Amino acid sequence: MNTSRFAKPVYMLAAFLLATAVLWAAIFALLQSTQREAMQRATTVGQNLARTVAETESASIQSLDLLVQHFRKEWIHHRDEFPAMVEWHREFLARSSVVQVGIISADGRLAFSNVQGWTPVDLSDREHFKVHKARGTDELFVSAPVLGRVTKQWTIQFTRPIFDERKQFAGVIVFSVLSPALERLLKVFDLGEGVIISLARFDGQIVAHSRDIAQASKVSLAGSHGLLSDEPEAGEFQRKSYIDGTMRLYRYQKVTAYPFTVFVGQDVPVILAQYNRLRTLYFVVGALVTALMLAIMLLLIGRYRKNEEAQRNKVKFQEELHQSDERCRLIAETIDAVFWSADIFDRCSFYVSPAYARIWKRDISSLESGLHPLAESVHEADRQRVLADLELKKEIPFEHEYRIVHPDGSVHWIWGRGFPVRNDAGQITRYVGLAKDVTARKLAEEKLSRFNDELEQRVEERTTELQAANAALLDEKELHEALIKKLEEAQNQLLQSEKMASIGQLAAGVAHEINNPIGFVSSNLGALQRYSQDMLKLLQTYEQAEGSLTSEVQEELARLKHQIDFDYLREDLGKLLGESQDGLQRVKRIVQDLKDFSHAGDSERVWANLENGLESTLNVVWNEIKYKAMVIREYAGIPDIECIPSQLNQVFMNLLVNAAQAIKDKGQITVRTGSDDVNVWVEIADTGSGISPENMNRIFDPFFTTKPVGQGTGLGLSLSYSIVQKHGGRIEVSSVPGEGTTFRVVLPLSR
The missing domain is CATH 3.30.450.20 (PAS domain)
Known part of the structure; x- marks a missing residue:
């Protein structure tokens, strides 16, 4: 096994x-x-x-x-x-x-x-x-x-x-x-x-x-x-x-x-x-x-x-x-294709199937001298390529398509393929091949090619139309986005105007309500001051007559003067009344500054002095500034300009508050003014943290802010920029991170 x-x-x-x-x-x-x-x-x-x-x-x-x-x-x-x-x-x-x-x-x-x-x-x-x-x-x-x-x-x-x-x-x-x-x-x-x-x-x-x-x-x-x-x-x-x-x-x-x-x-x-x-x-x-x-x-x-x-x-x-x-x-004699076989050592030893007569429309006896007569009826443009293949010198299979011309002059397409046959030693001994009439297929391919060319042209035309329509839609979209942005800016400015109008109305009402009691308090203090002076004169006369009184009465008066500290009381009474008058004058000035800052209902241009507006604005925001910075005023005595004062006061307030908020501990805010033949300018500089270069191009964008959530809306500088533009002016800014920022508002003298 x-x-x-x-x-x-x-x-x-x-x-x-x-x-x-x-x-x-x-x-x-x-x-x-x-x-x-x-x-x-x-x-x-x-x-x-x-x-x-x-x-x-x-x-x-x-x-x-x-x-x-x-x-x-x-x-x-x-x-x-x-x-x-x-x-x-x-x-x-x-x-x-x-x-x-x-x-x-x-x-x-x-x-x-x-x-x-x-x-x-x-x-x-x-x-x-x-x-x-x-x-x-x-x-x-x-x-x-x-x-x-x-x-x-x-x-x-x-x-x-x-x-x-x-x-x-x-x-x-x-x-x-x-x-x-x-x-x-x-x-x-x-x-x-x-x-x-x-x-x-x-x-x-x-x-x-x-x-x-x-x-x-x-x-x-x-x-x-x-x-x-x-x-x-x-x-x-x-x-x-x-x-x-x-x-x-x-x-x-x-x-x-x-x-x-x-x-x-x-x-x-x-x-x-x-x-x-x-x-x-x-x-x-x-x-x-x-x-x-x-x-x-x-x-x-x-x-x-x-x-x-x-x-x-x-x-x-x-x-x-x-x-x-x-x-x-x-099989070769019955299929609808020409089958051929040729010995490479004996070119006269070859075989061609009977289908040759049907496809070439020629007598098979014309091939007695070899395969080259197959190329005699090949179209002139394809003949040299076909003859090169029929030399039977290639060691790899070949495949080709070419045209033949029938005796009646008609042209037909032929698909042909040939491949070598090797013996056991790997040596090529003969070639065999097929040749088939593919005229119907070629005509269908040509028709399909023409249809594809027409279709590609139509697709290209339609693509061009769609691209043009898409470009128009993109332009319209950009226009809509620009309109929406302008609408948002107008809405924000309207809200700010309404807010300022409300503040103005409130300021006017508060001023009216405060001025009345201030008036009679001031009047009463004036009368009280005159009365006290008369009383002091009377007391001085009594002091002169004090020597004519009895010793018991003089002792009682001395005790009472010591008890009420009469000398200090007489000296301090005038100071107290003077300080009260100064306090009332400051209250009246603050109320007037608040009215000047807001100008409730003002929407028309008037001739106004920006330095007065700066002073009013400083008084309004003084509580925001006084704990953070020392304010340096460098006024140049600029002329009046034609403007809407309440709107420019809003610009100054935004810049002053931003300057104070940029100062971490204690710093300095400098307010400068100046003018030339055409323009006036107001400059507000701080010694705060400055603006980083990457944020410099975005500070006037609506809703952009570097403050924590809940401490800023990002609308202050945007509205200020719009207000200055409406006045025909511009805002210039320069900043050094860690050293401070300077905003300059440049405005024309008149429209």
């Missing part, structure tokens, strides 16, 4: 089994890694979400708690004004979802409610009342959702106890918040599929749920992880839900400063959904790869056996070769 023929197949089988074992081991290792990554990813998402929700809930509960404490303080100290105060906050409370502010007295009866038609119902059986009365400590309590006896709505009660002056329990203040309010805080997060969030008290009562609070509030989480005070602030566990029985991975986070815990539950089937899909895919791929390896092994074994059979069949093949040649000849 020859065992060597079975050795190679056995080796192939062993290799197949080893490769299969390695493949499936890798698949199971990859699946385990994928499962661990899925659970770890879910843990990370749950941890981040629980922390975020806990921080959000803490802030929300703290806001309501502070509100409760504020209203409790108002009840304790201003009980008579409390109803009006609650009514004044009604709209704010409604936005906070607070439908009732109630006060429960120590005996459990409702003592106050902002709900219309309330009655002093007995609320002593309410959970929050019992808890506060039993505890005796000042702690926030949040109830489970309850149906209010006064509001008739499902609400959550935020309550704190009220204590009297002896620190004795005196009642409870109640904020009734709509149940959906806390749920909305949970639903603002993008939870994704299979994720739920619950907010529970430490006693296990659920007060908010991202899906169904009505069902969740009936379930107690008492004893669950995350509700015990000695447990960590955050943790993780896996169990079936107490609400719907779904297996979930839970991540909990305790709410800072309040006895609440946030639970984020993720459905385990959803977490492992991708893992399950990959497991199915890996199993299918593993099975396919195993089947492929098995097929390859069987193929190799089969090929091995075929090679052995090939040796046995070689002799048989040689015998059948002659029969095959004969069959090929019969």
Whole structure:
């Protein structure tokens, strides 16, 4: 028995089994890694979400708690004004979802409610009342959702106890918040599929749920992880839900400063959904790869056996070769193409199939001298190329297309192919080939080519039209954007004008109201000053006559003078009246500066002096500047110009305030003026932080600001730029970072 023929197949089988074992081991290792990554990813998402929700809930509960404490303080100290105060906050409370502010007295009866038609119902059986009365400590309590006896709505009660002056329990203040309010805080997060969030008290009562609070509030989480005070602030566990029985991975986070815990539950089937899909895919791929390896092994074994059979069949093949040649000849004579064969050593030994006569329309006897007559009927333009191929000197197959001319003058297209035939030694011994009439195909290709050319031309024309239309649309879009930008600038300027008009009206009203009392106070002080001078003259006369009085009266007068410090009183009285007069003059000057700054209702150009406007503006913003900078005035006595003073005062105010805000600790602001034959200019320079080069080209853009959020709108310089432009002027700016900035406003003397 020859065992060597079975050795190679056995080796192939062993290799197949080893490769299969390695493949499936890798698949199971990859699946385990994928499962661990899925659970770890879910843990990370749950941890981040629980922390975020806990921080959000803490802030929300703290806001309501502070509100409760504020209203409790108002009840304790201003009980008579409390109803009006609650009514004044009604709209704010409604936005906070607070439908009732109630006060429960120590005996459990409702003592106050902002709900219309309330009655002093007995609320002593309410959970929050019992808890506060039993505890005796000042702690926030949040109830489970309850149906209010006064509001008739499902609400959550935020309550704190009220204590009297002896620190004795005196009642409870109640904020009734709509149940959906806390749920909305949970639903603002993008939870994704299979994720739920619950907010529970430490006693296990659920007060908010991202899906169904009505069902969740009936379930107690008492004893669950995350509700015990000695447990960590955050943790993780896996169990079936107490609400719907779904297996979930839970991540909990305790709410800072309040006895609440946030639970984020993720459905385990959803977490492992991708893992399950990959497991199915890996199993299918593993099975396919195993089947492929098995097929390859069987193929190799089969090929091995075929090679052995090939040796046995070689002799048989040689015998059948002659029969095959004969069959090929019969086929060549019947196909609708010219088959030819030629010996390269004997050019007269060749064969051409009978189809030649049908395709070339020539007698086959014309080919007795060789293959070259095939090219005699070839179109003159293709003849040399065809003759070169028929020399049969190429060692690689050739393929060509060419035209032939029939005896009747008609032109036909021929497709031809030839390839060498080699012997066992690799030597070329003969060439064989085919030639087929492809006139119909060529005509169809030419027609298709013309159609494609026409189609490309149409597409190009249409593309040109679309590009032109697109360019027009882009131009229109740019025009619309420019119009929108101008509209925004006009709207901002209108708002600023309205604001200045309002300030002007307010200033005019305040000035009118202040000037009246200032008038009679000033008049009274003048009269009082004259009266005091007359009284002092009278007292001086009495002093001169004091020597004529009795010694007892003189002693009593001396004692009284010493008691009231008469000498200091007589000296200080005039100073006090003089200082009061100076103070009244300063008040009148400030009121006048405020009127001059605003010019309520002024929209017409008038002749005005910019230095007076600068002084008025400095007085208005002096409180903003005096703690930051020393103001240096370098006025050149410039002439009056035709302008709208209130608008230019607004420009000066923006530049002065910006200069003060650019100074961090203490600095200097210099205000200069100057003029020539055509223009006047106002220059405001500061020693602040300066403007960085990358921001220099953007400082006049609307809404651009480098100030923190809430401390600047970014409209001041933009509006100032527009105002100066409308006056036919310009704003120049120079800045050195770390040293300061200088703004120069250049304006024409007249329009």
